[in-house]
Amino acid sequence: MTGACTGQCNPGYAGPDCQPDTTTCPVGTYGQTCQNTCNCPNRQSTACDKMTGACTGQCNPGYAGPDCQPDTTTCPVGTYGLTCLNTCNCLNRQSTACDKMTGACTGQCNPGYTGPDCQPATCPVGKYGSICQNTCSCAKRQSTACDKATGTCTGQCNPGYTGPDCQPDTTTCSVGTYGQTCQNTCNCPNRQSTACDKMTGACTGQCNPGYAGPDCQPDTTTCPVGTYGQTCQNTCNCPNRQSTACDKMTGACTGQCNPGYAGPDCQPDTTTCPVGTYGLTCLNTCNCLNRQSTACDKMTGACTGQCNPGYTGPDCQPATCPVGKYGSICQNTCSCAKRQSTACDKATGTCTGQCNPGYTGPDCQPDTTTCSVGTYGQTCQNTCNCPNRQSTTCDKMTGACTGQCNPGYAGPDCQPDTVTCPVGRYGQTCQNTCNCPNRQSNACDKTSGACTGDCSPGYTGQGCQTKGK
Structure with a gap:
């Protein structure tokens, strides 16, 4: 009815539609009829995908990656190449390591060798190292030359030194002497030995107990806190400080000042007291009456402001100036010439004496209100001299004429016009x-x-x- 095939598939075909059966291809073949051969070199198996031919087996040892290329990343140090069969040729280096592909050496040059090929260094005299960066230490030799690789000195020892390390030749110099002919005496006080360098005279013996440093000075570094001196026999004097510590040699105090104290000697710190107060804690009030300022000494409370006018002395008492003087120290002279007395107010200088006859008012101005016409002066004793004028009036003080000139006269003196x-x-x-x-x-x-x-x-x-x- 349907026409569906009922017979079995031919060999190499499978399924309801008898499609090519690649699932049964023998290992190493692939394709619809398994007619293709898998191309899988460098693998542990020739197996491949039955449809695409993609290799599926693991890479052989020494190969890696999706295409199983030679794996050079695992070559042991000193070998290189696709199968690590080649040996690195890296002479004069600190390591035999080289590039896994090219064989180019990568290790640093050994001391005394330099350059890309680590050739022997041609350092100047007195230098050594891979790039001649080091200085030969050959002070005890006649030459600063040394081995370019190791720095070992090669010059002969200076006179007075001997042996491979040019140690002082003490076989001839007695202890306590130095110099090429041992003619000098070592100067090494405060030491357990008078021995010194045979060439320079530098002392080499250890310091005596209680002495330290290159010159064996008295050792005060171990004095207990609060003491000082060569034998720590002195006591630090450091009041008003947070610590009794002081300089082990001089005894100078080193601890910080206690709160409320300041300066090199940790004196009471009153510099911050507000004006008008004093004392260690600024609790006291300055008592400074009769002064221009309430300021006083921050320690003692002694007033420092100047006295108000009319007051004088250390306590600014009312001034007792002599007659004719006024001011805080009576330094000013009263200006009271028009009065019967030179007395004035001791503070302001205002005249207090009565006006002289002929003067009146608070400033004792001339009193001309009572002079008759034609007279002038303090007591109106003078006669005005005013000819050629319509009036004999004149200034009550100076006598200068003030009336107008008569007809035919003109000018300040009323001369004929x-x-x-x-x-x-x-x-x-x-x-x-x-x-x-x-x-x-x-x-x-x-x-x-x-x-x-x-x-x-x-x-x-x-x-x-x-x-x-």
Whole structure:
């Protein structure tokens, strides 16, 4: 009815549709009819995917990766190559390691060798090392030369030294002497031995007990806290400090000051007290009456501000100035010349004496209110001298005239006014007639009558008396 095949599949085919059966391909083949051969070198098995031919077996030892390439990452040190069959050639190096692929040496050069191929170093005299970075230590030899690799000195020993390490040759110098001919005496006080370097004289013996350092100075570093001196016999004197520690040699205190103390000697710290207070804790109030400031000494409370005017002395007591003086120390002179007394207020200098006769008011100004007209002066004893004026009044102090000038007079002194005389007249009251013949004008000087007009035509000379021809 359906036409579905009922017979068995041919060999190499399987399934309801008799598709090529690759599941039964023998190992090393793949494809629909297993006609292809797997290409899987460097593997533990020739097996591959039956459809794609992708290799599925594990890589052989020495091979790695998806394509089982030669694995050089696991070559032992000193070998390289695809199968690690080659030996690294790395002479004069600290390691035989080389690049796993190329065989290029990677280890550092041995001391005394340098460069990419680790050739023997050509260091200058006195230097050694792979890059000649080290200095030969051959002070006891006649030459600073040393082995370029190890730094071993090669020069001969200096006189007085012997042996492979050029140790001092003490076979000839007696203990306590040094120098090429042992002529010098070692100077090594405070030591257990007078021995010294045979060449330099540097002391080599250990310090005596109680001495230390390169020069065997007294050892005070072990003194207990609070003591000092060569034998720690002195006691540190460090009051007002958080510690009794002091310098082991000088006894100078080293501990920090206690709270409320400051400075190199840890004196009470009163520098921060507000103005008007004093004492270790600033609890005291300055008592500074009659001063310009309430400030006082932070330790003693002694007032430091200046006295107010009228007060003087260390305690700013009211000033007892002599008559005619005032000020905080009576340094000023009263200015009271117009009074019957030079006395004044000791603080302000205000005059207190009565005004002299003829003066009045708080400032003792001249009292001219009672002088009669025509008099002046402190007692009106002087007569005003004011001629040519409409009034005899004058300044009550100076006598300067104050009235207006009479007609025909002018100026501060009311002199005759001649500037207003008519032409041809002169004199104080213009009573004179100008005499100016032979002139174009009969004008003349208002005071002297000297002619001022030009000569008339035909006349010359100073007085216009000469008649021309």
